[in-house]
Each structure stands twice: as structure tokens, then as C-alpha cells.
Amino acid sequence: MKHTLKSLFSICLLFSMFLGHAQETTTTTVTTENNQKKNKAEAVKPAAQEAKKDSIPIKTDRYGLRVGLDLFKLTKGFYDKDYKGIEFVGDFRLTKKYYIAAELGFEDKTTDDDRLNSTATGTYIKGGFDYNTYQNWLDMENLITIGLRGGFSTFSQTLNTYKIYNPNPYWNESTTIIADQKYNGLTAGWLEVAMGVKAQVFNNVFVGFGVQLKLLVMNTKPDGFDNLYIPGFNRTYDGSFGVGFNYTVSYFIPLYKKKTALPQIIKKPAAKK
Amino acid sequence: MKKIISVLLLFTFGLSSCEKDDICDANTPTTPRLVISFYDIADPSLAKNVRNLKVIGVGEENGIVFNETGTDTTRYQTSATTISIPLKVNAKTVTYRFILNDSDEDPGIINTDVLTFNYTTNNIFVSRACGFKTNFTLDPVSDVDPITSPFVQTDPDLDGRWMQLVKVKNRNIEFENETHIEISF
Numbered sequence: 001m002k003h004t005l006k007s008l009f010s011i012c013l014l015f016s017m018f019l020g021h022a023q024e025t026t027t028t029t030v031t032t033e034n035n036q037k038k039n040k041a042e043a044v045k046p047a048a049q050e051a052k053k054d055s056i057p058i059k060t061d062r063y064g065l066r067v068g069l070d071l072f073k074l075t076k077g078f079y080d081k082d083y084k085g086i087e088f089v090g091d092f093r094l095t096k097k098y099y100i101a102a103e104l105g106f107e108d109k110t111t112d113d114d115r116l117n118s119t120a121t122g123t124y125i126k127g128g129f130d131y132n133t134y135q136n137w138l139d140m141e142n143l144i145t146i147g148l149r150g151g152f153s154t155f156s157q158t159l160n161t162y163k164i165y166n167p168n169p170y171w172n173e174s175t176t177i178i179a180d181q182k183y184n185g186l187t188a189g190w191l192e193v194a195m196g197v198k199a200q201v202f203n204n205v206f207v208g209f210g211v212q213l214k215l216l217v218m219n220t221k222p223d224g225f226d227n228l229y230i231p232g233f234n235r236t237y238d239g240s241f242g243v244g245f246n247y248t249v250s251y252f253i254p255l256y257k258k259k260t261a262l263p264q265i266i267k268k269p270a271a272k273k
Numbered sequence: 274m275k276k277i278i279s280v281l282l283l284f285t286f287g288l289s290s291c292e293k294d295d296i297c298d299a300n301t302p303t304t305p306r307l308v309i310s311f312y313d314i315a316d317p318s319l320a321k322n323v324r325n326l327k328v329i330g331v332g333e334e335n336g337i338v339f340n341e342t343g344t345d346t347t348r349y350q351t352s353a354t355t356i357s358i359p360l361k362v363n364a365k366t367v368t369y370r371f372i373l374n375d376s377d378e379d380p381g382i383i384n385t386d387v388l389t390f391n392y393t394t395n396n397i398f399v400s401r402a403c404g405f406k407t408n409f410t411l412d413p414v415s416d417v418d419p420i421t422s423p424f425v426q427t428d429p430d431l432d433g434r435w436m437q438l439v440k441v442k443n444r445n446i447e448f449e450n451e452t453h454i455e456i457s458f
Binding site: 113114115116162163164165166167168169170171172173174175177224225226228238 | 295297299303304306330333337357358359361362363364367396397398399400401402403404405406407
């Protein structure tokens with residue numbers, strides 16, 4: 001069941017990528033049309049006329065705030081009774097390539113291991129930047145980003161049940177013990193490298209997915225137990241590494257535009273002299 | 274772009290496959306057994322082999338398996354100088370019958386002594402894979418109230434005790450590489 005869902009989800013993901021691609025081509029055609037219109041409109045102005053003869057459109061980049069939701073966490077709550085979570089994502093375009101990015105989330109996750117059953121509940125915040133490595137055509141706004149984040153989580157952990165590991169069982173006794181021990185006021189901090197893809201599927205609406213590699217740098221462990229799951233960091237391993245995944249849908253709120261200085265425009269005054 | 278996507282997808286698939294890989298390493302110290310060493314009563318520094326000792330928990334049908342490959346009789350017998358016996362993790366006391374010269378042709382030399390061990394338990398977190406372990410502390414010897422003792426020795430068949438001296442070497446049962454109880458005979 002778990003694997004079916006996983007593969008189903010992956011297929012959906014794959015599909016969404018094709019969706020993204022399909023949109024890309026259409027947007028290109030639409031935008032070229034738009035630019036041609038723009039060119040016609042601007043061609044009336046005599047000053048810009050000369051530049052337009054090269055038929056190089058002036059590229060405008062839109063700047064603004066993108067806010068969204070992690071659908072992976074949200075939908076996981078429907079099919080996984082041991083999980084409830086939500087994550088809000090946001091980024092703000094700072095320069096042509098750089099974005100300030102942040103995530104804010106809440107998770108309530110019961111981890112059922114062979115020998116331990118524990119629940120971690122808490123909120124987390126992650127902040128950092130994304131660098132867009134994708135060279136967009138015209139005024140496409142897709143992103144393939146690599147970024148860095150700092151994450152911080154404050155949470156509590158409840159040890160529900162545990163088993164005593166007895167390598168030499170002789171007495172036929174139950175080794176499962178109901179503990180119901182709650183550890184409050186736990187905190188953890190980590191760094192993560194985030195890789196992501198965001199594609200504009202239609203007007204200002206983006207879908208994206210990303211993976212994160214995490215490195216735990218600070219972890220207050222409860223006395224006599226361990227943090228098996230940290231909200232935002234996810235499952236902990238023996239070392240300090242962790243991984244994460246998200247699938248987001250976000251909306252871009254354009255705030256202002258900037259024209260990109262194309263090299264051809266720089267040439268223009270030289271030609272006038 | 275497609276390359277990057279396929280790499281990312283591969284990566285996510287790879288991650289999902291390494292979830293349940295936790296196996297408790299056999300070398301990790303987990304719940305220890307009580308280690309008993311046998312000594313010569315004439316020379317307490319000299320380790321002495323027991324002869325066909327069978328240790329059976331009171332209330333249990335079979336003895337502790339000392340010899341996995343043995344027959345129905347010999348697999349429960351040992352002739353070593355040291356034995357390790359499990360304590361109950363959910364109780365504060367455990368009773369074992371120690372049968373010396375078990376199943377011997379001469380019934381006259383078969384001798385059963387009974388030891389009851391009294392202890393407290395402490396459950397300690399080990400790791401995600403191993404869960405918890407139980408460490409034990411044998412009760413101290415105390416004549417004043419509350420009267421406690423780490424063990425009680427009895428001789429149910431009244432044929433004389435074969436264990437002439439039982440003493441506690443180490444009250445804290447945390448590891449199996451050290452002796453906790455010394456028995457001289």
C-alpha cells in the first residue's frame with residue numbers, strides 16, 4: 001500500500017513535469033506574440049525605433065512575492081493516519097537570479113519503528129536563499145533552483161511504547177512497555193541544501209518540487225531518549241544527515257517590473273554617434 | 274533540465290528504499306545476562322568446571338540452552354567455568370534450580386540447589402534499532418529494615434548444598450564480560 005502510493009505519487013510528479021513542459025512551449029509562443037505587440041506599440045516612439053529594427057525584444061523581469069503550500073505534507077495527512085502536517089512556502093525575488101526563500105510549517109508525526117513508537121509534534125521555520133540556474137527564454141519565469149537554508153524547530157516528543165531488546169529470551173515475557181513519556185521543550189537546528197524546480201503552469205500559478213539534504217547542527221536530545229523525528233528536519237539517522245521532499249503549488253504576486261539590460265541596447269548609443 | 278529532473282527523481286526513489294534498514298548490531302550492549310563463575314572451594318582463585326550443570330527456571334519446562342547442537346539431554350547441560358543466565362526484565366525477582374550432575378547414571382550425586390535473585394531494573398534507551406535495554410542492580414545486603422539480600426539459597430531436596438559459598442562480585446549487571454556472582458564448590 002505504502003509503495004503503491006509512493007509510486008503513484010511519483011508518477012503524478014512525473015506527469016506534472018510534462019505538464020510544466022507543455023505549458024512552457026505555449027507560453028513561449030504567447031509571449032513572443034505579446035512582445036511583437038509590444039514592439040508594434042513602442043515602434044510608434046521614434047527614439048526606440050532604431051532598437052526595434054534589430055527585432056530584439058526588451059525583456060522585463062517581474063519581481064514579487066510567491067506564496068504557496070506543500071501539497072505533499074497536506075495530502076499525506078489524508079492517507080497516513082500517523083501524520084498531520086502543513087508547510088507554507090514563500091520566496092521573494094531579490095535580483096535576477098537570487099530569491100529570498102522561507103518555509104514555515106507544523107508537523108505531528110508518529111514514528112512506528114520495530115522497537116519504538118514515538119510521536120513528534122512541533123513547528124519549524126526555514127530561511128535562506130535560492131539561486132535560479134535556469135536560463136529562461138523571453139519572459140518565461142520557470143526556475144531550477146539550488147539554495148541554502150537554515151532551519152530551526154521547536155517541538156515535543158512523546159515516547160508511546162517501547163520494547164526491551166533481549167537477545168537471550170528465556171522467560172516467556174512480554175517486552176513491550178507502555179511508557180507514554182512526554183519530553184517537552186526540545187529544539188533542533190540544521191542547515192540544508194535545497195534543490196528545486198518550479199514551473200509556471202498558468203497565470204502566476206507555479207507547481208514545483210524539491211529535495212533537501214540536511215545537516216543537523218544543533219539538537220537538544222531528551223534525557224534518556226533520542227529525537228527520532230524532528231519537524232522540518234524529518235527522520236534522524238545515526239549521523240547528522242537528513243533528507244526532505246516537498247511538492248508545492250504557489251501563487252506569484254507581482255509587485256514591480258525591471259527591464260533587463262540587453263547587450264544590444266548598450267550598442268545603440270555607440271551607433272548614434 | 275530533463276537530466277536534472279531525472280536525477281532528482283532517482284534520488285527520491287533511492288531515499289524511499291532506505292527506510293527500514295535498522296538492524297540492532299549484535300555487538301551493541303543490550304540487556305545483559307547474569308554471569309556466574311565457579312571456583313574451587315579449596316582454592317578460591319582457581320576456576321573450576323561444573324559437571325553437567327542444568328539450570329532451569331522455576332515454572333519453566335526446559336532449562337537454559339547451553340549447547341545448541343546437543344541432544345535433548347545434553348543441550349541443557351554445561352561443564353564450563355562460567356554460565357550466563359537471563360533475568361526477568363518485568364520482575365524484581367527470579368528463581369532458578371541449579372542441577373549438578375544432571376541425568377547422571379548414579380542418582381546419588383545429582384544435587385539441586387535453588388537460588389532466588391532479587392534485583393531492581395532500569396530500562397535504558399539504546400538506539401532506534403535496538404530500542405531499550407534493561408540493566409539490573411542486585412539488592413544490597415541489609416539486616417535492618419527493609420531487609421534485603423541479593424540472593425536467597427535454598428535446598429529443596431535436603432541432600433546438602435553443593436554450592437558451598439555464593440558471593441556477589443558485582444551488584445551492577447550492565448555488561449556480560451564481567452562476573453556478577455561467584456560460586457565456590
